[in-house]
Each structure stands twice: as structure tokens, then as C-alpha cells.
Amino acid sequence: MAPLSIQIVTDSTVQLTESELAELPITVVPLIVRLGTKEYLNDGVQITNAQFLSHLANDDELPKTSQPSIGQFLEVFDRLGENGDEVLCLNLTHFLSGTVNAARQAAEMTDTKVTVIDTLSIDRGLAFQVITAAKLAKNGAPMENILAAIDLHRSHTEIFVFLNTLENLVKGGRLSKAAGGIASLLHIKVMAEVVDGELQVAAKGRGKRFLNKQLDELVERIKMESPAKVGLTHVDNLTQASEIANRIHEALPNTLITIHEAGPVISTHTGVGALAVEFYTD
Structure with missing residues (x-):
């Protein structure tokens, strides 16, 4: 060959x-991911997603990435x-x-x-x-x-990220408090969007009802636009990711839909429960 x-x-x-x-x-x-003084390659081998999630949920110090x-x-x-x-x-x-x-x-x-x-x-x-x-x-x-x-x-690609908190993004320096317009309100729910490569807060509110409403509206938009490809990435949130995938598949059986578990780098900055919806329209 x-x-x-x-x-x-x-x-x-x-x-x-x-x-x-x-x-x-x-x-x-x-x-590279650092947990305290230990360093791991984010390759799925040196530390698995499950092992990392345990640290993310239980360690006092937020993991660092480089x-x-x-x-x-x-x-x-x-x-x-x-x-x-x-x-x-x-x-x-x-x-x-x-x-x-x-x-x-x-x-x-x-x-x-x-x-x-x-x-x-x-x-x-x-x-x-x-x-x-x-x-x-x-x-x-x-x-x-x-x-x-x-x-x-x-x-032709759009990326939306649904977050239970902005705390990890702000702590990790990936989003300034000013950019989020959030001051000390770190525990509000947020829908963020990647715009020209930059993560921006698209909508924010309180409670799971707010996030579910934003998700519902996005799913309805996806059904109307009929994108060729949809990717769903979650941080310990497979149930919701699967439910959204099923809703889209019922309406658009020919759309390629994949579900992914976020790796350590993304999980560090989004926090547990986060969900990303990404789609490409021809």
C-alpha cells in the first residue's frame, strides 16, 4: 500500500x-491533566474518565489542565x-x-x-x-x-454547552466573571455558545427548569433545520444525553447522532452534569 x-x-x-x-x-x-502533584496524559489510558470524575466530584482542589x-x-x-x-x-x-x-x-x-x-x-x-x-x-x-x-x-457548525455552574470555567480562567456578566452568581444555570472560537454566555437563569426550557427550544430548532450530524457530549449525564438523542432521532432518522463521554480536560472546565449539543448543517 x-x-x-x-x-x-x-x-x-x-x-x-x-x-x-x-x-x-x-x-x-x-x-495533560494534573491532580494535585500527579500528572496524567489525557489519553483515556493513564486515567480513565470514570477515575477522573471521582476526583472532580470529591477533591477539594480543582484539577488543572495544560x-x-x-x-x-x-x-x-x-x-x-x-x-x-x-x-x-x-x-x-x-x-x-x-x-x-x-x-x-x-x-x-x-x-x-x-x-x-x-x-x-x-x-x-x-x-x-x-x-x-x-x-x-x-x-x-x-x-x-x-x-x-x-x-x-x-x-456551518454550532456548539451549545449547558452548565449547572460557571464556577469551574471562572476558576480555570476560561471565562471571566465580567464576560459572563455574573459577578458572584456562580451557581446560576447557563447555556453557553462557542462563537468564532470563544465561549460566550448565551442565556442564564435559575433552576433545572430554565436549562430544560433552553434545551427543548434547541432540540425543536434542530428538528426544523435537519442537520446532517449531531454530537452530544456529557459529563456524567448519559440519561439526559440519551433522551435528547432519542427525541432528535424520532424526528430525523437519517441524521447521524453520536453520544460521547467528556474527557478530563473538558470535564474540568464544565463541571459534573454538563451537556454539549453540537451540530453541522449542510
């Missing part, structure tokens, strides 16, 4: 299924380029992590030809771009075609 000309690299905030990872030319570079090192990216770029392949590296939005900057620095150091893209996305929204890029690369598409396709995905 001839080597692929373009290899796809991404980071571990992406939500991919096992079959997608097995079938497509995708390499995932893990971010981007992959330049060296992690450099090792991957060097290895993938050994046989002359080119690399396209798609990373989560720079508003939430310095990962894309680490990838850019590594790209300047390697002999491999590397193109680094800030997807201005995260989670399953990031996956939409990564999967499309990998499928095109697997079929031998040139770089300019792949870049045009992921640009289209970026402009």
Missing part, C-alpha cells in the same frame, strides 16, 4: 469514535513525515487553550511539511472538521481542497 500523502493530527479535546480512529489517518496528541508540549507535537510531526508525508494539524480554539501555539512552534522546528489550523472549535465540533479532513486525505485530495472543506464545516 502506497503511503498517504497527508496525515491528520489533532489533540485530545476531539471527540472521535473508536471506529473513526481505526479507519482514518488520524493521530491524536494528548493534553496543552501538550512542543516536544510531543515535534515527535509526532517527525515520525509522520519520515516517509515524505505531509501533515495537517487541526487544534482546538486558541480561546480555550495554547495547544495550537505549541503545534505551530513544533511545525517550525520539524523537517516535515506541516500546516497548523486553529479550528475555532472543540469536542465533536472539532471532530467534524477532523473527520472530513481525514476522509479527503485518505482519498488523495490535495491540501487546498481539504482546507476549503474544513472552512465550510467551521462556518
